[in-house]
Each structure stands twice: as structure tokens, then as C-alpha cells.
Amino acid sequence: MALFPKNPNESLFPGGKKHFTEVIKNDQSGVDQIAYVNSQEDFNIGSTLIVGPGEQAIFLRDGQIVGEPFGPGRYVLETNNYPFVSRLVNAVSGGVSSFHCTVVFFRTVDSAPMGWGTATPIQVFDREFGLDADIRGYGQYILRVADPRALLVNLMGDNVSGMDAAYIGQQLEGIVVEAIRAAVAEVIGDAMDAGDDVMNVLRHGRELKGSVCDAIAESSALDRYGLVLTSLSIMDLHVSRDSPYYKLRQQNAASRQKARDMGNFAGAYPNAAWSAQQSVEVMHHVADNPAGGVASAAAGLGMGLGAMPAFGAQAASVFPGAQPVVAQQPTGPTCPKCGAPASPGSRFCSVCGTPLAASRPGGSAAAPRFCASCGAELAAGANFCPSCGTRV
The missing domain is CATH 3.30.479.30 (Band 7 domain)
Known part of the structure; x- marks a missing residue:
């Protein structure tokens, strides 16, 4: 065992031991780091600090920051470590310096991406x-x-x-x-x-x-x-794409598109059945209320799914988990043109304005006929439409 044991940090110095004075610099300047702690610690008094372009250095002595950060240039550092004497002083601590000092380098230019x-x-x-x-x-x-x-x-x-x-x-x-x-x-x-x-x-x-x-x-x-x-x-x-939020949005977007498609159909065929028009309303209602469900949408519009024979299958295809709805026949009078329910005693349809069936002598009702092309009412026994000339 040596009489004056070396500081273990000396193995990190050039040649594996401290010198009378050291040159302290960023020996990893070719590596793109943000901060670098110099490996040469507890160096002797009078050691030289070299700070390169694009960096600053902070000198730490006895746990304190000495002065302001050093910019690019050459500096002489003052420490309490003296050649030979520091070995004698450190002998009682097993070679560990009682006057700790080190230098930290910082990159002050843009880092790599x-x-x-x-x-x-x-x-x-x-x-x-x-x-x-x-x-x-x-x-x-x-x-x-x-x-x-x-x-x-x-x-x-x-x-x-x-x-x-x-x-x-x-x-x-x-x-x-x-x-x-x-x-x-x-x-x-x-x-x-x-x-x-x-x-x-x-x-x-x-x-x-x-x-x-x-x-x-x-x-x-x-x-x-x-x-x-x-x-x-x-x-x-x-x-x-795997989140419940994304899946619900996709389902909601599909229902809105279905409603738009049905709305376009109703616009192209204004004489389409009343039930198809109501289907569009329900589809829009469900799209705006994704958590409400099909049944509540229909109830909110004041109608039963039984008034929409084709809607049950459409709803099941757009809204997974929707239960098929059994169609119910209307219990009261209906419009012969659009199929909308009518109140007892009404003379005209409240939806399309078509005259409702009038009573014949003897109690039988004669249902009026309408042109499939233009919707005009046809006279009894007519073979051609008086409005557009379409054969009926």
C-alpha cells in the first residue's frame, strides 16, 4: 500500500495520474451533447481551462459555482489542490480530495434534431x-x-x-x-x-x-x-384508431351519411311514401344523439317504428345492436296518397293535403287514384293522366 494513496479520480487523467497542472477542456466536443461533466476532477491549482466556440463552462469548487459561466477562451483556475501537498492532505481520507473541484461544459448553440x-x-x-x-x-x-x-x-x-x-x-x-x-x-x-x-x-x-x-x-x-x-x-x-372515441365518431359519421342519402332520395322523389320521409327524420335525430338509441329517437319525433316498415332493417345496418322492430298497422284512417295517419273525421291529409276518401251512398268509400308520374288526381275510369298524359 502506498504511503500517500492516489485519488481514485486520477485514473481518468491523461496517463492515469495527475500532473503539476492540467488542461481542462471538453474532450467529447465531437459528440452532440447538451451538457458534459469533465472527467478530470480535483485538478491542481493553476490548471488551464479551454472553452471552445458554441459552449460555456461552469467551474465548481467545494460545492459552489465560482463566478459566472466561462465563454469561449482560455482561463487559469484557482483551486486548493497543490502538487505533492494535496497527496499529503488527502492521505487521511484514503486519497479522496478534501478540496473537490470540477468543470461542466454546456452547449449554447442549437442541438442536433x-x-x-x-x-x-x-x-x-x-x-x-x-x-x-x-x-x-x-x-x-x-x-x-x-x-x-x-x-x-x-x-x-x-x-x-x-x-x-x-x-x-x-x-x-x-x-x-x-x-x-x-x-x-x-x-x-x-x-x-x-x-x-x-x-x-x-x-x-x-x-x-x-x-x-x-x-x-x-x-x-x-x-x-x-x-x-x-x-x-x-x-x-x-x-x-383503436380508441372508443374514434369508433363512436365513425359510427356517428356513417349514420349521418345514411341520413343524407335518404334525404336526397326524398328530395328526388317528392311523392315518396310518408314513412320514408319520417325515416330521414329519425336517422338525423339518432345521428345527433348517438347515445339515445333508435327507439327513443322515434318516440322523440312522436311516431312509432311501426309506421316505417323499411326503417327497421336500415337502422340495424347503421346502428349495431339495434333490435328489429315489428311493424304495426295503423288503427285509424290513412291518406291514400302518402300513407300518413289521419284523424277521424278529417277531410284532407295533414301532410300532403290530399282529399281523404268520401262516403258513397250506401256507406262504401271510393278511394281516389293518382298519377304515378306527376301525382295528379285521376277521374274514375281514366286511362290517361289529364295533367301529364301518362298512361295509367
């Missing part, structure tokens, strides 16, 4: 559907250290010697990604509160990216660590 992504979805609540919209995405960002002292104090703390560049990078990644996630949730949430739709917000990528950058700057989430986000790219941002 670093990736971000949503390991777990960003959740934004949609009041219309009563569900969280699970949003996933990824992109890249570029950082710059604007305040090395803030980064050292608030991120690295008193564990400087135990940190390498990889660990510091991981810590910074977590901070930046969380700031991006919070800003995305805030921007989309505010847009939805203002009446916008999440899908519409996600379609406007350029405006969304600008709003997210503004939200990060306003939140000061990175200021505490002395960081500036100089660039942000959003390569993809979408609602998760």
Missing part, C-alpha cells in the same frame, strides 16, 4: 361525445441552452459527478416531451371549447404547430431549466 413521441396517448375530453380523444403523434425538436446556471442548479443539482451525457440527455428529453404533450392538449382543448372539432384542428398542421410553440413559450416549462426550444416539427398527430 432530437425525436419526440407519444408513448401514451394525449387525452383531450370531448363534451359532445362524453369521451377522451386519445391523440398520438411524433416529431422532432431542437434545443439550445440559454442559461447554463439554471440547468446546472435545477436539473443536475449536487449529483454532478454521477451524471454522464447520456443520462443528462434522457432527463432533458423527458422534460421537453412533457412540455410538448401539455401544449398539444392545451391547444386542442381550447379549440374544442371554442366549438371547433378535434379532427378539424388536427388537419391544420401548420397552425397547430405554431400554437403549440406559443403555448410552450407561455407556459415557461423550459425556462426553469434555462432551455429554449428553437425548432419543433410535428410529423404526425392523429386520433388513435
Whole structure:
């Protein structure tokens, strides 16, 4: 055993031992790191510090930051470690220096692009559907250290010697990604509160990216660590296809499209049956109330599904889980033209205005006939329509 044991840190010095004076510099300057703790610690008094372009250095002595961060240039450092004497002083502590000192280097120019992504979805609540919209995405960002002292104090703390560049990078990644996630949730949430739709917000990528950058700057989430986000790219941002929210939206969109198709049909054929027209109303009602169900939609419109013979199958195809409805025959008089129910004693249909059947002598009712082409009423025994000439 040596009389004066060496400081274990000496193995990290060039040649495996300390010299009268050292040259302290960023020996990993070719690696794109945000912060780097120099491996040569407890160096002797009079050692030279070299700071390169695009970086700053902080000198730590006895647990304190000495002066202001050093910019690019050459400096001579004052420590309490003296050649030979420091070995004698450290002998009582097993070679560990009683006058600890080290240098931390910080990159003050733009970093290389670093990736971000949503390991777990960003959740934004949609009041219309009563569900969280699970949003996933990824992109890249570029950082710059604007305040090395803030980064050292608030991120690295008193564990400087135990940190390498990889660990510091991981810590910074977590901070930046969380700031991006919070800003995305805030921007989309505010847009939805203002009446916008999440899908519409996600379609406007350029405006969304600008709003997210503004939200990060306003939140000061990175200021505490002395960081500036100089660039942000959003390569993809979408609602998760596997989420209940996305599936409900797809179902809702299908019901709306079905209602539009039925509405177009009714517009093209104005003399179509009254029941088909009512089907359109129910489809629209269900599309606007996805949680209400088919039966409640019909009840809300003041009609029974029995008045829509063809609607049961359509509803089952559009709304999974809907039970087929047994058609019920109307119990009162109906319009001979459109099939709408009529109140007893009514002389005209309340839907299309067609005269209702009149009583013949002897109590029998003669149902009027109408042209299939133009809808005009036909005289008894007529073979051609008096309005359009269509053979009947």
C-alpha cells in the first residue's frame, strides 16, 4: 500500500495520474451533447481551462459555482489542490480530495434534431361525445441552452459527478416531451371549447404547430431549466384508431351519411311514401344523439317504428345492436296518397293535403287514384293522366 494513496479520480487523467497542472477542456466536443461533466476532477491549482466556440463552462469548487459561466477562451483556475501537498492532505481520507473541484461544459448553440413521441396517448375530453380523444403523434425538436446556471442548479443539482451525457440527455428529453404533450392538449382543448372539432384542428398542421410553440413559450416549462426550444416539427398527430372515441365518431359519421342519402332520395322523389320521409327524420335525430338509441329517437319525433316498415332493417345496418322492430298497422284512417295517419273525421291529409276518401251512398268509400308520374288526381275510369298524359 502506498504511503500517500492516489485519488481514485486520477485514473481518468491523461496517463492515469495527475500532473503539476492540467488542461481542462471538453474532450467529447465531437459528440452532440447538451451538457458534459469533465472527467478530470480535483485538478491542481493553476490548471488551464479551454472553452471552445458554441459552449460555456461552469467551474465548481467545494460545492459552489465560482463566478459566472466561462465563454469561449482560455482561463487559469484557482483551486486548493497543490502538487505533492494535496497527496499529503488527502492521505487521511484514503486519497479522496478534501478540496473537490470540477468543470461542466454546456452547449449554447442549437442541438442536433432530437425525436419526440407519444408513448401514451394525449387525452383531450370531448363534451359532445362524453369521451377522451386519445391523440398520438411524433416529431422532432431542437434545443439550445440559454442559461447554463439554471440547468446546472435545477436539473443536475449536487449529483454532478454521477451524471454522464447520456443520462443528462434522457432527463432533458423527458422534460421537453412533457412540455410538448401539455401544449398539444392545451391547444386542442381550447379549440374544442371554442366549438371547433378535434379532427378539424388536427388537419391544420401548420397552425397547430405554431400554437403549440406559443403555448410552450407561455407556459415557461423550459425556462426553469434555462432551455429554449428553437425548432419543433410535428410529423404526425392523429386520433388513435383503436380508441372508443374514434369508433363512436365513425359510427356517428356513417349514420349521418345514411341520413343524407335518404334525404336526397326524398328530395328526388317528392311523392315518396310518408314513412320514408319520417325515416330521414329519425336517422338525423339518432345521428345527433348517438347515445339515445333508435327507439327513443322515434318516440322523440312522436311516431312509432311501426309506421316505417323499411326503417327497421336500415337502422340495424347503421346502428349495431339495434333490435328489429315489428311493424304495426295503423288503427285509424290513412291518406291514400302518402300513407300518413289521419284523424277521424278529417277531410284532407295533414301532410300532403290530399282529399281523404268520401262516403258513397250506401256507406262504401271510393278511394281516389293518382298519377304515378306527376301525382295528379285521376277521374274514375281514366286511362290517361289529364295533367301529364301518362298512361295509367
